[in-house]
Amino acid sequence: MHLRTRTAVVVAAAGCLLAASAGGSVAQPAGTLDYVALGDSAAAGPLIPDQDPATPGCLRSLHNYPSVVAQSLGARLTDVTCSSARSSHIADASQTTFTGAVPRQVDALTADTDLVTVTIGANDVNLFTTALRCLNPLPEPSGTSCADTFTTGGVDQMRGLVDRAAPQWGETLDEIRAHAPNAEIVVVGYGTYTRPGGCPDRQPMWPRDADYLQRVMDSVNDAMAEQVRSRAMTFVDIRTVTAGHDICADPSRAHYAGAVPAESAAPLHPTALGMQAIGAYVADQLR
Template structure:
C-alpha cells in the first residue's frame, strides 16, 4: 500500500492538472468586416483613431472577440460602408480609410461579415416610410415602392446577391483557412409595427421587415454556396425591436432613447448579438 501511495498521488495530480486546464481558444486571429450595423455609430466608446467610421469599442465584434479570447483582433467595420469598400478605399467625413480587405492575412482564421444594407438603400427606404399622421393621411411607402407590380427593394436585394458572393470569394482568396461568419440584420420592428410610437404605418413596417428577411435569405444562400456560415440574428432579436420597452430594445427607433444611431443596434443590442454569436460559434466547434 505504501508503494502504491506515491503512484496514486501522482495520478491524482495529473488528473487535477488536466481537469482544470482551460481549453485553447478555437480562433486566434479574428477580423471583423462590415457596415454600421456592426460598427456601432455613436455608441460609447468611439474609436478616436478612426472617428470617420463611427466605430464603437463596445460593438458586437468586440463583444465576440472578448468572449472567444482571440489573441489578435482587427475591427475595420465602418459606418456607411458598401461592398465596393472592401477592395477600394472608403471616403468618410474625416477622409479616406483603407480597403477593409487590407485587414485580412493568410493566417486569419475567423472573419465576420455584415454588409448590404447601404448597397440596397435600406435606411433611406425606411426614412421614406415615415408618416407623422395615421392612415389615410399621407402615402404608403410599400405602395410607392411596389407600384406597377415591381418591388423596387426586392429587385435591389436580388441584384446584390452576386456582388455579395464575390465578397465571400474575396475573403477566401486572402484568408483561405478562415471560417467566415455572415451575420445578417435583425428583427427591427414587430408585425404590424407600433404606430404612433414609431411613425411607420403597419403595412409599411411589415414591408420593411419582409425586405430585411429577403436580404437575409440572400446572405444565407450565398453563404451556403461559397463556403461560409450564416448566423441569423432575426430570431434572437424578436421582442427586442424598436417597439419594445426601452430597457429591452436592441435597436433604436427613429428617435433614439440611448446613445446610438437611429435604426441601428444600441449597446444592449450589441451585447446581445455578440453573446449570441459567441454561443453559436462555440457550439459549432465543440
C-alpha cells in the same frame, strides 16, 4: 483547423500555461485566435459609447458586437467595420469618411487570420434611405406609404435591388476567402427591426409600411444566406434572438433604436444592449 476545434485547443493551452507558471511569472496564452471584423454600421455601432478614436469617420464603437465576440472567445480583434460601408468597400475600393479615406476592408486580412465576421449588404440596396421614407408622423391618409411607393404596378423595386445585388455579395465573399484562405468566415445577418404591424403609437410608421420594411430586411438576409451557404461558409441569422427586442420594445429591452433614439445609438441601428445580445449569440454559434 476548424474554429471550434481551434478554440478548444486555445483554452486547453491557456490552462496548461497557467498551471505551469504557478508561483512564477504569468505566461501568455499560446495560439490566440486572430479575428478580423468587417462590415457596415450594423456591425460598427455608430454613436454607441465609446467610439473608436483611431478611425472616427467610421463611427465605430469599442463595444460593438465584434468586441463582444472577441472578448467571449479570447480572440485578438482587428476591427475595420465602418458605418456606411457597401460591399465594394469590403473588397474593391477605399471608403471616404468625414475624417478621410479608409482602406478597403479586406486589406486587414492575412493567411494567418483564423476568424472573419462580416455584416454587409444593406447599403448596397439603400436600405436606410428606404427606412426613412417609411416614416410617417401622422396617421393615414396623411402622407405616403413606402410599401405602396416601392410596389407600384405590382413590381417590388426593393426586391429587384436585392436580386441584382446578391451576385455582388457572393463576389465579395470570394474576395474575403482569397485574402483569408485559412479562416472561418462567418456572415452575420440583420435582425428583427420591427414586429408584425409595427407600433404606430410609439414609432412613426404605418402598419403596412412596418411590415414592408421588415420584409425587405428578410429578403436581404435570405439572399445573403444563399450566397454564404453555396460557399460552405457560415451564416448566423440573428432575427430570432432580436425578435421582441425591436424598435417597438421598451428602451430597457430594445436591441434597436427607434426613429428617435432613447439612448446613444443611431436611429434604426443596434443599441448597446443589442450589440451585447448579438455578440453573445454569434459567439455561442462558434463554440
